[in-house]
Amino acid sequence: MEDDLKLKILAVIVIIVGILAILNSIYTQQYGKMLWFCYIGLIIIGVGILIKNPYIIASQMIITFIPSLLWIIDFTAFSFFNFHVFDITTYFFNSQSLTSRIISFEHFLVVLAPLYALYKIKILNKYKWKIFLFSWIQITIIFILTRLLTSYSDNINCAFYTCLPFDFPFPYIISWVIVMFTYNIATFLLIFKTSFFVKN
Numbered sequence: 001m002e003d004d005l006k007l008k009i010l011a012v013i014v015i016i017v018g019i020l021a022i023l024n025s026i027y028t029q030q031y032g033k034m035l036w037f038c039y040i041g042l043i044i045i046g047v048g049i050l051i052k053n054p055y056i057i058a059s060q061m062i063i064t065f066i067p068s069l070l071w072i073i074d075f076t077a078f079s080f081f082n083f084h085v086f087d088i089t090t091y092f093f094n095s096q097s098l099t100s101r102i103i104s105f106e107h108f109l110v111v112l113a114p115l116y117a118l119y120k121i122k123i124l125n126k127y128k129w130k131i132f133l134f135s136w137i138q139i140t141i142i143f144i145l146t147r148l149l150t151s152y153s154d155n156i157n158c159a160f161y162t163c164l165p166f167d168f169p170f171p172y173i174i175s176w177v178i179v180m181f182t183y184n185i186a187t188f189l190l191i192f193k194t195s196f197f198v199k200n
Contacts, residue, residue: 011050014113018042021103032150038064038110054123061114062135066183068110088163122199
């Protein structure tokens, strides 16, 4: 019962933060930011935790976990050692409003909430490839919408140019798919090839 209560509280917090992130995008008239994978993922993760559905949680973790983890590493490196590892959090220390900075801490929630939830709820191997397929359907739809509806300068979801300090010598869309697929496979293996999250 205690674990159930903790999960429900966590779910509500995650959903609220996701909604606030989207509302802030509307309030600041930066509507394209509503398409950030992590904003959408937060709400879906929260719903997954609330109804104790590990497949929903895992489908979003596959998309958002490593990009948010890289954000945390870059943020921590600059905060404590005054240098950026990946150069993906420079915006945070420049012209961001206080509200936007606070919302940026959602990256910690994107990483920690699904880890804790999956550890408690556990997942079966049974539908793992369906989860991966669902994740890529979602990625494809959001990527297309991002390319069509947002600006190059905003570079939402790194859809127009790389957010990392390196790139591949291919047309950018191919490079983007390679990087995203690598992130997804790594998280997929973390979930399904460890004993922490999978039901025996």
